[in-house]
Amino acid sequence: MTKEPPAPPTHVWVDGAVLPANGAHLSVFDRGFQLGDGVFETLRARGGYPTELGEHLARLHRSAAGLDIALPDDVDRRLGEGIAALLAANGLDGATADASIRITVSRGAYRTRGVLPAHEDVPATIAIQAWPVPATPTDHLERGLHLVTSTVRRDPQNPLATLKTTSRAEYVYARLEARRAGADDALFLTIDDHLSEGTSANIFLVRRAPDGAVELATPSLDSAILPGTTRSWLLDWANRAGLRPFEGRLRRHDLADAQEAFLSSSVAGILPVTSFDGAPIGDGRPGEWTRRARADREAMIRKGEPVHR
Numbered sequence: 605m606t607k608e609p610p611a612p613p614t615h616v617w618v619d620g621a622v623l624p625a626n627g628a629h630l631s632v633f634d635r636g637f638q639l640g641d642g643v644f645e646t647l648r649a650r651g652g653y654p655t656e657l658g659e660h661l662a663r664l665h666r667s668a669a670g671l672d673i674a675l676p677d678d679v680d681r682r683l684g685e686g687i688a689a690l691l692a693a694n695g696l697d698g699a700t701a702d703a704s705i706r707i708t709v710s711r712g713a714y715r716t717r718g719v720l721p722a723h724e725d726v727p728a729t730i731a732i733q734a735w736p737v738p739a740t741p742t743d744h745l746e747r748g749l750h751l752v753t754s755t756v757r758r759d760p761q762n763p764l765a766t767l768k769t770t771s772r773a774e775y776v777y778a779r780l781e782a783r784r785a786g787a788d789d790a791l792f793l794t795i796d797d798h799l800s801e802g803t804s805a806n807i808f809l810v811r812r813a814p815d816g817a818v819e820l821a822t823p824s825l826d827s828a829i830l831p832g833t834t835r836s837w838l839l840d841w842a843n844r845a846g847l848r849p850f851e852g853r854l855r856r857h858d859l860a861d862a863q864e865a866f867l868s869s870s871v872a873g874i875l876p877v878t879s880f881d882g883a884p885i886g887d888g889r890p891g892e893w894t895r896r897a898r899a900d901r902e903a904m905i906r907k908g909e910p911v912h913r
Contacts, residue, residue: 615693617686617732622693634729636710639719640771642729643667644708647833647870648737650905652697654687654705655870659833664707667767672721673711673728683707686732694734702737704871708770737871744788745898748878748890749867751802753856754778754790758800758828765828775803789867791859791880792828799854800828805869806835807877809862809885810893813848820893821850821858834868834901841900847893856880864891866898873905874898 615622618629636642644667645660654660661680668675676682687705688697696703712726756774758765778790782803791807792800800823801807808822820842823829842849859865863886865877874897876890 613694613733613735615690617690619727619730620682620686622686622689629731630729631713633713633715634710635712635714635721636708636729636770640769640773641671641673641721642708642710642770643671643673643768644706644770645768646704646706648873648905649687649691649696649701649703649705649734651699651701652688652691655905656833656837657684657687659836660707660870663768663831663833664709667769668709668728670763670767671711671769673709675709675728676730679730683730683732687734690732690734696734696736704735704737706733707731708733710770740872740875744875745890748876748888749788750786750879751789751791751877752782752785752787752881754781754792754803756781756790756792757795758792759795760826760828762828766825766831768830779803793856794828797855798827799823799856799859801830802867805867805872805875806830806832807859808835808838808866808868809854809859810847810864810891811858811862813850817848818846818893819850820847821852821854821862823854824851827853832868832870834870834873837901837904838868838874838897841897845893845896845900859885862886864894866890866894873901 613625616625630637645664647660648655691697708731710729712728714722714724714726716722756778782790789802791802794800811819811821813819825831839849859880865885867875867877876894878885878888
């Protein structure tokens with residue numbers, strides 16, 4: 605029997621107001637729509653409480669500053685209040701509710717044409733959306749994900765590599781490559797052939813180092829990756845769990861030879877990776893460290909933190 609998809613959200617939040625989701629919200633002149641001239645964050649809310657909201661807002665500020673997008677002085681307060689109002693409007697603030705939240709900021713609706721923003725006094729467009737988080741497919745947890753290498757290469761010297769911008773064409777292209785190959789996701793490499801990241805997640809691997817220590821290894825920040833909030837949590841978790849955290853320049857053979865591997869993101873959490881470019885990783889099954897990391901992360905999310913009002 606086919607499972608019915610969840611009902612779509614009934615409301616969105618745009619520039620301070622909760623609005624019907626099926627309404628008209630943005631101008632066609634908005635630079636986010638026209639040029640992908642914007643930044644965004646995605647995070648998870650459990651029981652009405654956003655996870656790591658402060659960390660996501662800090663990264664939103666860094667991304668906006670990188671593109672010289674001016675944010676209102678009270679944007680953090682407005683977003684905290686907006687998230688709470690939107691979760692309530694969509695019925696996602698209950699004790700057992702599990703929601704995915706997206707905050708999107710564009711430079712705004714400029715009437716003049718051109719790539720370089722004109723000197724108009726235009727406020728940024730700020731929007732929030734929220735969806736119920738669907739249950740993770742059992743197959744993803746029991747079988748694991750299959751990754752393929754994308755033909756798109758990442759440049760560690762690109763100043764945009766660490767900004768979470770709304771310009772996502774290369775990510776869409778890589779995910780299409782994965783679909784055509786019958787894989788679950790694609791993995792970016794840098795132009796000098798080091799591991800970078802997935803299309804919406806950081807990559808981690810568990811391996812035994814030459815000195816015998818078991819490491820939790822992940823590409824370093826100079827590998828053209830987004831510094832994920834879950835990534836930071838995992839590096840702290842590794843110390844507590846008995847793994848030695850390692851950040852460095854990793855190559856394809858490091859992933860191929862790993863005992864375990866997984867992807868990490870704010871909404872999907874931690875998902876096992878069991879094959880790469882058609883070859884199994886470890887014994888081809890999700891590993892114990894991966895299961896433990898996912899369980900501990902989900903427990904932290906269930907505990908929740910109050911929304912800053």
